[in-house]
Amino acid sequence: MVLGHGDIALGVVRALAQSGVKVIYVSTATRDHAWFSKFISDRVRAPSLKDNGRELLGRLLKTRKNWDGALLMPCNDVSVSFISRNRDALKARYIPTVQGWDVISRIMNKRLLYLHAQEIGIPLAKVSFPDSIKSLAKHDDTLGYPCILKPYESHSFFDVYQKKVRVVHNPKELIEKFSDAQRHNVGVMVSEIVPGEDDCLFNYHSYVDTQGNVLAEMCLQKLRQHPVGLGVSCLSKTIPMIREVRAAALKLLKSFDYRGLSTVEFKYDSRDNQYKLMEINVRPVLQERLCMAAGMDLSSIAYLDLVEGVKKRITSYSHEIYWQHSFLELIRLLYYRNLTLQSFLWPRTKNRVACVPLIDDPLPFVVKSWHCGGIGGALAKNLLLRLQYRLAHR
Numbered sequence: 001m002v003l004g005h006g007d008i009a010l011g012v013v014r015a016l017a018q019s020g021v022k023v024i025y026v027s028t029a030t031r032d033h034a035w036f037s038k039f040i041s042d043r044v045r046a047p048s049l050k051d052n053g054r055e056l057l058g059r060l061l062k063t064r065k066n067w068d069g070a071l072l073m074p075c076n077d078v079s080v081s082f083i084s085r086n087r088d089a090l091k092a093r094y095i096p097t098v099q100g101w102d103v104i105s106r107i108m109n110k111r112l113l114y115l116h117a118q119e120i121g122i123p124l125a126k127v128s129f130p131d132s133i134k135s136l137a138k139h140d141d142t143l144g145y146p147c148i149l150k151p152y153e154s155h156s157f158f159d160v161y162q163k164k165v166r167v168v169h170n171p172k173e174l175i176e177k178f179s180d181a182q183r184h185n186v187g188v189m190v191s192e193i194v195p196g197e198d199d200c201l202f203n204y205h206s207y208v209d210t211q212g213n214v215l216a217e218m219c220l221q222k223l224r225q226h227p228v229g230l231g232v233s234c235l236s237k238t239i240p241m242i243r244e245v246r247a248a249a250l251k252l253l254k255s256f257d258y259r260g261l262s263t264v265e266f267k268y269d270s271r272d273n274q275y276k277l278m279e280i281n282v283r284p285v286l287q288e289r290l291c292m293a294a295g296m297d298l299s300s301i302a303y304l305d306l307v308e309g310v311k312k313r314i315t316s317y318s319h320e321i322y323w324q325h326s327f328l329e330l331i332r333l334l335y336y337r338n339l340t341l342q343s344f345l346w347p348r349t350k351n352r353v354a355c356v357p358l359i360d361d362p363l364p365f366v367v368k369s370w371h372c373g374g375i376g377g378a379l380a381k382n383l384l385l386r387l388q389y390r391l392a393h394r
Contacts, residue, residue: 001067001094003046003083004075005029007325007355010364011288012075012299013039018292019300024070026056028079031371033356036363053082061093071307072096073299074283077155080104095306097260098282107256107280111152111189114277120255122248123274125267126192136174136190143192145169148230149177152187154279160184165230167193194276198225200268201233202242202275204249205291207298208259209305216314218296219245220287226328228338234328235347236287238294238321245275252280261298286355290323293353322347325355327372 001024002012009025010033017023017039025040028049035043042065047055060067072094074080083096084104090096098104106112117124126143127150130136148165151157158164168174174190181188194200201222207215219242224235249264263285266275284299291298294317304310324347332339358365 001026001070001072002075003028003072003079004034005032006034006076007286008284008288009075010034010037010356011286011292012073012284013037014361015288015292015297015299016073016303017041019297019303021300021303024067028076033364033368033371036367038361038363049078049082053086056082057086057089061089068093069307070094071303073302074098076283077108077153080108080283081155097302097306099259103256103258104282107258107282108154109152110150110154110279111187113280114189116255117252117277120251122252123269123272123276125194125269125276128190130178130190133175133179136171136178143190145171145174146193147174148191148193149174149181149188150191152189157181157186157188160186163227163230164232165191167230193229194267194269196267196270198229199223200270201225201278202239202245202266202268203236203285203287204245204264204266205262205285205287205296205298206249206253206264207261207301207305208253209311210259212254212257212259213311213313214250215305215311216296216298216301217241217246218291218294218317220290224329224332224339226325226332227336228332232325232328233286233323234325234332236290236323237350238290238317238319240319242275248275248277252277258282261302286325287323289353289355289357290321293323293351294318294321318351320351322350322352323355324348324352327356327368330372 002009003026005028013023022041024042026044026046027035028046072083074083080098084098084101087096087100111129114124114127128138128142146167146169148167150165166177168177203220206217209215219239220236221239222233222236225231226234245266261284263281265278267278269276296314296317301312304312329344333344356365356368
C-alpha cells in the first residue's frame with residue numbers, strides 16, 4: 001500500500017508492480033498524475049491528513065477490503081508522520097515501513113537532527129536556533145548574509161511558503177521573515193549558505209533491515225536543481241560510493257538505531273573539504289527510478305524483507321546512469337531561461353531514465369502535462385521572443 005502522491009509515489013508504484021507486487025494506492029492529493037498509472041491494482045482517495053489522519057486511520061482499520069498484511073509505504077513527509085504516529089494501531093492490520101515517532105520525530109525535525117549531529121561529530125553548516133526576535137541579534141556575529149531560514153519540519157513550511165527555504169539578505173529582512181514564520185507557527189533556524197553549485201550535493205541511499213544490517217546502498221550526485229541552489233533535483237546521476245559520505249551517513253543512522261529506507265544528503269564544502277549534512281529523508285525520494293535502473297530497487301528490497309522475510313543483499317550498482325525530471329527542466333528552460341537547450345538535451349545522449357516516463361505508462365505523463373499546461377504557452381512565447389530578437393538585430 002503506497003501512501004502519497006505525485007512523482008515519488010509514481011516511482012514507487014512502478015518499482016513494486018514491476019517486481020510482481022500488487023499495489024494499492026492511497027492518494028493524498030486531488031490533482032495527482034500517479035493516480036492514473038496502469039501499475040495500480042486498487043485506488044483510494046485519502047481524506048485530509050491535516051488532523052493527524054484520524055479519518056484515514058479509521059478507514060484503514062475498519063475497511064472490509066482484504067488488505068490485511070499489506071506493507072504501508074509512505075511517499076511524502078505527511079504520510080511518514082501519519083504512519084509513524086499511528087504505528088501501534090496500524091500494526092494490527094498492516095506492516096509499516098517506518099519506525100515509531102520516538103525515532104522518526106528526531107530525524108524529521110531538523111533542529112533535533114542537527115543538534116544530535118553536532119553531538120556525534122557530523123559536519124554541519126553554521127546554524128543558529130533563535131526562539132525570539134531578540135535572539136536574532138546573535139546571528140549577525142556568527143553567520144552573515146545572505147543566509148537562509150530553514151524549517152524544522154519541511155512539510156509544514158512548504159504548506160505555507162511553497163518552497164524549501166527562504167533566502168535572507170539583510171538584518172531587516174531576517175526580522176521580517178522570522179516574524180512571518182512565527183505568525184504561521186512554523187519553526188525555523190537560521191543557516192549559512194554552504195558555497196558551491198548544485199553538483200556539490202551528494203545523496204547516500206540505503207535500506208537497513210530489521211536486524212540493523214545494510215542490505216543495499218548507493219551514492220548519487222545531484223547535477224541540477226530547481227530553483228537553482230535551493231530547490232529539488234531535476235538532474236542526477238549515480239556515482240561510485242564516496243567513503244566520507246557513507247561513513248557519516250551510517251554513523252548517523254546507527255546512532256538513531258534506524259531501520260528502513262533512507263536518503264542522507266550532504267553538500268561538499270570546498271572551504272574545509274568536508275561533506276556537510278543537509279537532511280535525512282526516511283522514505284523513498286524523487287530518484288526512485290534511477291535507483292531501479294542502477295540495480296538498487298530499494299522499495300522492493302524493503303518489501304521482501306518486511307513481508308516475505310527474504311534478505312536480498314545487493315553489493316554493487318551501475319555508475320553514470322542519469323535521471324532527468326523533464327518537467328522541471330522545461331520550467332528552467334522556458335520560464336526562467338537559466339538552462340540552455342543544449343544542456344537540456346545533453347543527458348539524452350547518456351544512459352538516462354525519466355522521472356515520469358511516457359512509453360510504457362502514458363497516462364501519468366499526459367495528465368502531468370495537462371496540469372503543467374502553461375509549458376506549451378511558455379514555449380510559444382519563448383520562440384516568439386527569440387524571433388523578435390533576431391528580426392531586431394538583422
